[in-house]
Amino acid sequence: MLLTEVIEHVEIAFRAHLSYKIAHKYGALGYRNPDNFRNSDYHAEFLKKLDTSLEDSKDHFVLHHHVHYNKQFPVWVAFEVLTFSNLSMLFRNLLLVDQKHITRTYYRNLDYGQISNWLHGLTIVRNRCAHYSRLFNTAMPVGIGFRVIDRNKDIRSNELFAIIFNTKYLLTNRTVWSNWVTRLEALIGEYPEVEAGYLGFTEDWYALLTT
Known part of the structure; x- marks a missing residue:
């Protein structure tokens, strides 16, 4: 569908921006630390959905980390299984300073x-x-x-x-x-x-x- 095509472009870019920001500021597993987010309850719900997606995934890169890295998924791997809805939820729960940095870096003149x-x-x-x-x-x-x-x-x-x-x-x-x-x-x-x-x-x- 034509509309979903353009949404996918936004989704792919945003996935990259979030992964890059979290990895560089908080480390490969920084997304699992509730201190790096505003609301711990929202963060716990986010992790629950993410872990379910990782557990259910049959993608080779996910299975590789299951076997060889004891289910330790760096942010750039874990976020590949996130739905667009979960990415949106994650952005809303970022610390304000991180929301502003992503906006200022990639989406100038926006709030x-x-x-x-x-x-x-x-x-x-x-x-x-x-x-x-x-x-x-x-x-x-x-x-x-x-x-x-x-x-x-x-x-x-x-x-x-x-x-x-x-x-x-x-x-x-x-x-x-x-x-x-x-x-x-x-x-x-x-x-x-x-x-x-x-x-x-x-x-x-x-x-x-x-x-």
Whole structure:
């Protein structure tokens, strides 16, 4: 599905950013220390989900660490089995200083709170796509925030287009984004009977996504 493709680009990049930050600041197993996160209960829930995924995984790199490293998984291995939802949860629970550092390093001119909100929105869309749930003519369960410079644009915060619009800030590879928007335009043009307004698209949606 076209939408999940662009979400995957965001997911892969964010997985790398989180792994790199945690490994360099806290060490290979630093993700297991609750002192490196805001909320110990959230961290315990995160580890529970992660350990279940590692235990169930049949990937060769995971089995290798089971056998040869006594189930000690460095962050760059462990995070490969994380779902996008768990990555989003992890970012929300990072210490504030680490959230700010990742934002400042990879997503300039953005706010860490905005990124957390947008990741949450993307996980909702990703899950709905995975379960073939409805996106058309339905409100999102979370309101999407906007940068100050975008708040005067006529974009409804609880509809799909709000999430798509802000994804352009999370996908830093402009060539990938431009090609994706071109494909999106072609797809919408292929089905003129579908009213894109029911997905929150505005009349000037293409210009909003490309400027």
